Amino acid sequence: MATLPPELWQQIFLFLPSLEDLAQTSAVCSLFRNLILKKWFLKEYSTRQRFRFMDNLQIWFKFTERNNLYKNFVSADQTIRSRSAETCPEVQNVFYTDKDFFYHLPCLRHSNSRISVHYELAANDFTQWTFSFWIIMCSSDHLKKLAMEFSFENDTTLQLELDFHTGSVVITNTIEKFIEQDCTQLELDKWIHFTLVLECKVNENIQVFLNGNRVIDYPCRDSPLLRHSLRRWNLRSWYYFGCLADFCLWTKKLANYEIRAIAEQKTSIDLVDTTKSVFGHTIQY
Numbered sequence: 001m002a003t004l005p006p007e008l009w010q011q012i013f014l015f016l017p018s019l020e021d022l023a024q025t026s027a028v029c030s031l032f033r034n035l036i037l038k039k040w041f042l043k044e045y046s047t048r049q050r051f052r053f054m055d056n057l058q059i060w061f062k063f064t065e066r067n068n069l070y071k072n073f074v075s076a077d078q079t080i081r082s083r084s085a086e087t088c089p090e091v092q093n094v095f096y097t098d099k100d101f102f103y104h105l106p107c108l109r110h111s112n113s114r115i116s117v118h119y120e121l122a123a124n125d126f127t128q129w130t131f132s133f134w135i136i137m138c139s140s141d142h143l144k145k146l147a148m149e150f151s152f153e154n155d156t157t158l159q160l161e162l163d164f165h166t167g168s169v170v171i172t173n174t175i176e177k178f179i180e181q182d183c184t185q186l187e188l189d190k191w192i193h194f195t196l197v198l199e200c201k202v203n204e205n206i207q208v209f210l211n212g213n214r215v216i217d218y219p220c221r222d223s224p225l226l227r228h229s230l231r232r233w234n235l236r237s238w239y240y241f242g243c244l245a246d247f248c249l250w251t252k253k254l255a256n257y258e259i260r261a262i263a264e265q266k267t268s269i270d271l272v273d274t275t276k277s278v279f280g281h282t283i284q285y
Helices: 006-013 019-026 030-036 039-054 256-265 274-279
Strands: 057-061 081-083 107-120 128-137 145-152 157-163 168-173 177-182 191-199 205-210 213-219 230-250
Touching (some): 006 030, 006 039, 019 274, 039 274, 128 145, 157 191, 168 205
Antiparallel strands (some): 057 230, 081 107, 145 230, 157 168, 191 205, 205 213
16 A cells, blocks of 8 residues: 555545545554645645535525625525514514624524524425524523424424423424423523434434534434425524524535534534544644
């Protein structure tokens, strides 16, 4: 193996499709490890990995058209409205925050209001889905709930509810409740990263991550719920004070290290460096 020039080995390593493959390769021998852990190599690999990370990204709600480098994605400015009272007209609530890590990205703010998002997906046969977003729920006397509903081709639905009042995550289907899981990570007045992973048709599975940590891993093998293509996605909130940011939908299953990287780096997905999350403490200069 070592008969090839080091530069050639590094060029070969740049084509490894995933960070798992790169990590396994770095463990083969000390030569490979030293070549992979070079700062310039990881920087180049990170650039390529970022494009792979954005692959299969179907929806990215950035809450603004401004500086949007991905014009082919849906803008939430056109689809999200809130209503502060029954007699008030629908208005857009887009603003720049200046006291948290989303200083570079607009958020959707709620001030004792409701929000509803409705998105129709084109006919598809995708079998894996990943939803992720950031949320902060502020202390108040109002209900502190956020619900997401997914509709499938066979007219069944899956609903997921984040209840900050009780500190629980509840998953239900059309007929019955699946899961009610206590989650201490649902804290008020703190930004929380939420991820939902759906695997359909073959090995049906529901996974929920909070701040990069898996809190629910539920097999649905006995349920026909997920054996049909996803066609519709709805999001609803009850009255509360808070913010939402960086809604994303991938037609693939994000790896655990990718989910963890978003949560740890506390930024929008276009700035996430997944390579840093795996090799950040071992880079050689």
